[in-house]
Amino acid sequence: MTNFLAASTTANQDRGPRGKAADHRLRAMIALSRLGYASTRQLARIVWGKITASSLRQAQRLIAVLSDERLIVVRRDSMACQQMVALTATGVRWLSFEIPGDKAHARDWLRHAHAHRTACNSVFAAIGAPAYxxxxxxxxxxxxxxxxxxxxxxxxxxxxxxxxxxxxxxxxxxxxxxxxxxxxxxxxxxxxxxxxxxxxxxxxxxxxxxxxxxxxxxxxxxxxxxxxxxxxxxxxxxxxxxxxxxxxxxxxxxxxxxxxxxxxxxx
DNA sequence: TGCCCGTATGAAAAGTCGAT
DNA sequence: ATCGACTTTTCATACGGGCA
Structure with missing residues (x-):
């Protein structure tokens, strides 16, 4: 599997904000690269550790910023009434490692998002998105x-x-x-x-x-x-x-x- | 579900032009 | 001739249809 620590040390340099915000951004980007796509709630759980009104707002704000920077694309899931996001080609390049299947972007996974994978991703978030x-x-x-x-x-x-x-x-x-x-x-x-x-x-x-x-x-x-x-x-x-x-x-x-x-x- | 392809879109680069 | 403002071109890529 991809070497996370190496990725986090290189991807962290001279790319947007530093400190806590940069850490949140990096963790969200890594999570997206591993899951294929994710909901606001899943990202809030993975990046901020738990679902609260505050973590959901922060996740929404982070998604807005990443979307403005064209690192991710957003799709509204009408069924579940939630926002789903995935990495764009720019987003994949932003990371210093390849995403599963060496894909150029994760748009296709988002477009063909299916309930089973979405559920698996929620469970992955719920067990704390372990690096191992x-x-x-x-x-x-x-x-x-x-x-x-x-x-x-x-x-x-x-x-x-x-x-x-x-x-x-x-x-x-x-x-x-x-x-x-x-x-x-x-x-x-x-x-x-x-x-x-x-x-x-x-x-x-x-x-x-x-x-x-x-x-x-x-x-x-x-x-x-x-x-x-x-x-x-x-x-x-x-x-x-x-x-x-x-x-x-x-x-x-x-x-x-x-x-x-x-x-x-x-x- | 994954992939390809035509079209739309928007940002950057290149070009145009008038004022000085 | 040079500068700045505006327009046009180019290019990358997002989007969505359609096919296997």
């Missing part, structure tokens, strides 16, 4: 350490020294067939001796997908020994359920993740 994480766009552009694993492509990937956190963005209800594939995939991944994946996160971004936790719990819980499931699978499933899965729900207003308990509390 990879966006959906970066994964598609094969800049992540993992393009796919056992026929499954991650929506987001966080790769720190302790292993990978594989993030699935649950933006629609999974069909029974698709869900079964996920279960088989989980078993395959966590049956490996040295699986690079430490945890799999399921992040609910739409009400329609909110039952994913219950479905996983049901599928991976085997109370009856006589149901024909081999002991190894029962133990593997129990381990997956207790150690390797986390369910989160995205709050679209604050762009924060709320944990969803996976194990029903014993009453």
């Amino acid at each position: 994480g990879y966006t959906e766009l970066e994964i598609q552009s094969q800049q992540a350490p993992c393009k796919s694993l056992y026929h499954k492509v991650p929506d987001l990937l966080i790769a720190d020294s302790s292993g990978w956190t594989w993030v699935e963005v649950e933006h629609s209800y999974r069909s029974a067939k698709d869900f079964e594939k996920v279960i088989q995939w989980l078993r395959w991944v966590f049956n490996q001796e040295n699986s690079p994946v430490r945890e799999v996160w399921f992040v609910i971004t739409r009400p329609g997908a909110s039952t994913i936790g219950q479905r996983l719990r049901t599928a991976l819980t085997h109370q009856d020994f006589r149901d024909g499931i081999p002991r190894q699978i029962r133990e593997l499933d129990a381990r997956i359920l207790s150690r390797h899965i986390q369910i989160w729900k995205l709050d679209h207003d604050s762009l924060e993740l709320e944990p969803v308990p996976l194990i029903r509390s014993v009453s």
Whole structure:
């Protein structure tokens, strides 16, 4: 992936304001280069850390300035009633590194913005846009350490020294067939001796997908020994359920993740 | 969804011209 | 002849249609 620190040291020189404003600008530009496109809210969350009336205003002002300087283009998303922005060719040149796919500009991504990528970007913002994480766009552009694993492509990937956190963005209800594939995939991944994946996160971004936790719990819980499931699978499933899965729900207003308990509390 | 292409647009460069 | 103000040309690129 692109070397961020090198980029930030060179891109910071003699380009617009210095100090805090320059830092905000650089962080917004880097975020845009990684996400492909972003909403005002996403930028506010990434650059200022949290969504407040103040951070939203600052984000709006920064977008106005960058747009005046023709570093970004703005598009109003009539569906979601929000501004979406992406880098222009001038904006890409402003950065001292290439954007995913070595594209000249990010206009096409903005024009063909789709709900799933937008949701992935919101989740990326919500987990704090980590430098050791990879966006959906970066994964598609094969800049992540993992393009796919056992026929499954991650929506987001966080790769720190302790292993990978594989993030699935649950933006629609999974069909029974698709869900079964996920279960088989989980078993395959966590049956490996040295699986690079430490945890799999399921992040609910739409009400329609909110039952994913219950479905996983049901599928991976085997109370009856006589149901024909081999002991190894029962133990593997129990381990997956207790150690390797986390369910989160995205709050679209604050762009924060709320944990969803996976194990029903014993009453 | 990605790419190409024709057109529109706006900024910079080059050219024009009158006043001194 | 030189300067400054205004006009024209050129060029880059944003936009959006359309195709694969």
